[in-house]
Amino acid sequence: MPSRPTPQPAVLPRDQAFWLGATVLVLGQLVAFWMLCSQQVRKAEVRNAAMQVERLALADCLRYVPHATLTSCAQRVAPLDGRALAGARANAAPGVVPVNYVYQ
Numbered sequence: 895m896p897s898r899p900t901p902q903p904a905v906l907p908r909d910q911a912f913w914l915g916a917t918v919l920v921l922g923q924l925v926a927f928w929m930l931c932s933q934q935v936r937k938a939e940v941r942n943a944a945m946q947v948e949r950l951a952l953a954d955c956l957r958y959v960p961h962a963t964l965t966s967c968a969q970r971v972a973p974l975d976g977r978a979l980a981g982a983r984a985n986a987a988p989g990v991v992p993v994n995y996v997y998q
Contacts, residue, residue, distance in 0.1 A: 948971055955967035 951971040952964075952967050955970055956962055956964070959967065
């Protein structure tokens with residue numbers, strides 16, 4: 895009686911395994927690059943919108959507040975960033991560290 899050979903498990907040749915791994919790696923890098931770029935674009939859009947709102951607020955302040963100057967309006971509409979925090983530090987008592995929580 896002839897014996898039947900046992901079926902071999904399906905094994906990918908080395909070339910196919912290499913190209914499959916390389917393809918998965920390249921696709922993963924492309925997805926990561928796309929995610930990074932889209933995040934940077936969103937940040938730029940938010941910065942642009944914030945700048946436009948600040949300009950409009952400054953223009954409204956100059957237009958509608960009697961005897962307003964550019965400096966007084968700029969202090970009024972200053973965003974919470976390094977410029978506003980620097981003024982807060984200058985007015986703070988010695989040894990006091992201002993704390994700010996900004997969620998984006």
